[in-house]
Amino acid sequence: MSDYTPTPEMKFTFGLWTVGSIGRDPFGAPVRDPKSPAELVRLLSEVGAYGVNFHDNDLIPIDAAPAEADAIKKDFRKALDETGLKVPMATTNLFGDPIFKDGAFTSNDAKVRAYALQKTMNAIDLGVEFGASIYVFWGGREGTETDAAKNPVDAIKRNREAMNFLCEYVLDKGYALKFALEAKPNEPRGDIYNSTTGHMLGFIETLDHPDMVGVNPEVAHEHMAGLNFTHGVAQAWEAGKLFHIDLNDQYPGRYDQDLRFGSRDIKAAFFLVKFLEEVKYSGSRHFDAHAYRTEDYDGVKDFARGCMRTYMILKEKAAKWNTDKEIQEIVAEIEAQDPAMDKYLGAYSAEKADALRTQDFDREAIAKIGLKYERLDQLTVEVLLGVR
Ligand code: GCO
Ligand code: MN
Ligand code: MN
Numbered sequence: 001m002s003d004y005t006p007t008p009e010m011k012f013t014f015g016l017w018t019v020g021s022i023g024r025d026p027f028g029a030p031v032r033d034p035k036s037p038a039e040l041v042r043l044l045s046e047v048g049a050y051g052v053n054f055h056d057n058d059l060i061p062i063d064a065a066p067a068e069a070d071a072i073k074k075d076f077r078k079a080l081d082e083t084g085l086k087v088p089m090a091t092t093n094l095f096g097d098p099i100f101k102d103g104a105f106t107s108n109d110a111k112v113r114a115y116a117l118q119k120t121m122n123a124i125d126l127g128v129e130f131g132a133s134i135y136v137f138w139g140g141r142e143g144t145e146t147d148a149a150k151n152p153v154d155a156i157k158r159n160r161e162a163m164n165f166l167c168e169y170v171l172d173k174g175y176a177l178k179f180a181l182e183a184k185p186n187e188p189r190g191d192i193y194n195s196t197t198g199h200m201l202g203f204i205e206t207l208d209h210p211d212m213v214g215v216n217p218e219v220a221h222e223h224m225a226g227l228n229f230t231h232g233v234a235q236a237w238e239a240g241k242l243f244h245i246d247l248n249d250q251y252p253g254r255y256d257q258d259l260r261f262g263s264r265d266i267k268a269a270f271f272l273v274k275f276l277e278e279v280k281y282s283g284s285r286h287f288d289a290h291a292y293r294t295e296d297y298d299g300v301k302d303f304a305r306g307c308m309r310t311y312m313i314l315k316e317k318a319a320k321w322n323t324d325k326e327i328q329e330i331v332a333e334i335e336a337q338d339p340a341m342d343k344y345l346g347a348y349s350a351e352k353a354d355a356l357r358t359q360d361f362d363r364e365a366i367a368k369i370g371l372k373y374e375r376l377d378q379l380t381v382e383v384l385l386g387v388r
Contacts, residue, residue: 004312006048012308013051013088013286016040016058018258019300023293031293032300037072038079043297045083047304052085053132053286055093056123062097073129080130088134088284089180089244090127092120095140095188105162106142106155106193117162121169128175134244134284135170136216137163138182143189155193160206167209180216180243185225187256196225197232201239214243218288219272220250220258223265230272237279245276247307248289258290260303262310270384273311274318285311321383330376 006012020040023031035043037059044052059076060069080087094104094116102108104116127135142159144150163179170177181204185195194200197217204213215236222229236242249259249269262269276285291303321327344356382388 002312002316004309004316006050006308006312008050010308010311011050011088011282011284012048012311013053013086013284014044014049014304014307015286015288016052016054018287018289019043019291019304020058021290023290023295025293028293032295032297035297036075038075041076041079041083041085043301044304045085047301048308049304050086051088051284052080053087053089053091053136053284054127055091056119056126057093057096059126062093077130087127087130087132089136089286090123090130090132090134091136091138092123094119095138100141102149103139103142103155103189105139106150106158108150113158113162117165120162120166124166124170124175124177125173128173128177133176133178134180134216135177136180136182136244138184138216139192139194140184140188142194143186143192145190152193156203159193159203163213164208167207167212170212171209178243179213181213182216182218182221182246184218184221187224196222196227197236201236201241204241214241216244216246217242218246218248219261219269220248220256220288221246223250223252223268224254224256226252229268230275233272234275237275237281242281242283244283244286245281246286246288247272247311248287258288260289260291260310261287261307262314263306266314266384267381269310270314270317270380273314274321277315277318317383320388321380324379324383324388327376327379327383330372330379333372334376 016037020035020037021032022034037054041052060072064072079085094100099112099115100107102112105113107113107116124135139159142155167179170179181194181200183194183196183200184192186192194203197215200215204210204215207213217229217233217236219229222232233242233245247261248257249261249264250257251264257264287304287307289303289307291300295303344352344359379388
């Protein structure tokens with residue numbers, strides 16, 4: 001058993017907006033005093049994080065004068081140099097300012113769409129300045145409350161036009177930067193376009209430079225829609241598109257909770273960690289979550305440490321699962337091959353199809369075999385509960 005200390009290889013990162021959340025919600029005022037970006041870097045270093053990510057306006061307020069922006073950047077850079085924290089990812093705030101009330105890239109107003117491109121180009125420059133190699137696009141306002149207001153096909157086309165424009169911008173500048181698109185079904189808009197990771201994967205293939213663009217799936221966003229997160233992540237991974245991941249937790253059917261990783265559905269978190277570790281996912285493990293509104297900054301540190309610690313514990317549990325004798329006996333049975341069927345499976349041929357047509361299948365006998373999944377799941381639960 002390790003002491004679950006986060007290591008740099010785990011690439012545990014947090015956004016300035018996560019540990020920096022001051023606990024404002026639609027029903028109440030902030031509960032924590034704001035901290036500067038440099039102070040947040042020091043807090044993250046204290047808890048053992050590898051890196052910090054930011055929206056342009058987490059670092060530099062939207063109305064900052066050039067001198068103020070320079071001072072903030074200097075301060076931030078100093079904190080990064082002193083702590084060794086990296087900035088693997090950056091993103092644009094295209095949702096906070098009132099100008100984005102009807103979306104950014106998909107707004108009906110061409111001036112808003114053009115401003116969104118301008119703001120994103122500047123934010124890309126800022127991210128690259130601090131070393132980011134992944135650039136996230138979360139279209140929180142790219143949606144509707146009423147479909148009377150916007151043709152969804154126009155929205156798709158505008159979104160594509162913006163992505164193509166920005167890919168060309170990155171190529172033109174010679175930046176080593178890849179885009180990761182983050183889906184969410186709703187909140188803050190009533191409905192958001194490209195609502196799931198699966199939608200995003202389909203959309204990416206229609207872009208001019210699909211190789212530059214992948215996804216940034218988030219646990220909460222798929223759980224809000226009642227989906228199996230690991231399945232979406234696996235689809236992205238298999239397509240070579242898992243560029244980044246947002247880890248947190250969420251009860252389905254509720255408001256956007258951004259809970260500490262693994263704090264709600266520990267079994268789903270286990271299968272996710274097991275998957276990421278087994279495929280040797282090497283990107284950032286980014287926690288896009290918030291401490292409860294009940295907490296002071298000590299509580300924020302408890303929250304951040306908890307996210308990383310739970311991941312490390314689940315990683316150990318996954319290793320245990322893979323060496324548990326009884327579990328592995330069942331797995332071996334599940335994975336047993338049936339060479340007699342090889343001649344029918346795999347790529348199609350007319351001969352194969354003819355041969356297959358004449359094969360007799362004893363449906364009843366095949367269906368009668370119990371699959372032991374109850375036992376396997378119970379053993380999984382017992383690994384998680386620490387009795388195995
Ligand atoms: C949310 C999103 C955001 C994005 C962030 C990075 O639900 O608000 O998850 O936190 O991840 O804007 O693009
Ligand atoms: Mn989210
Ligand atoms: Mn997110």
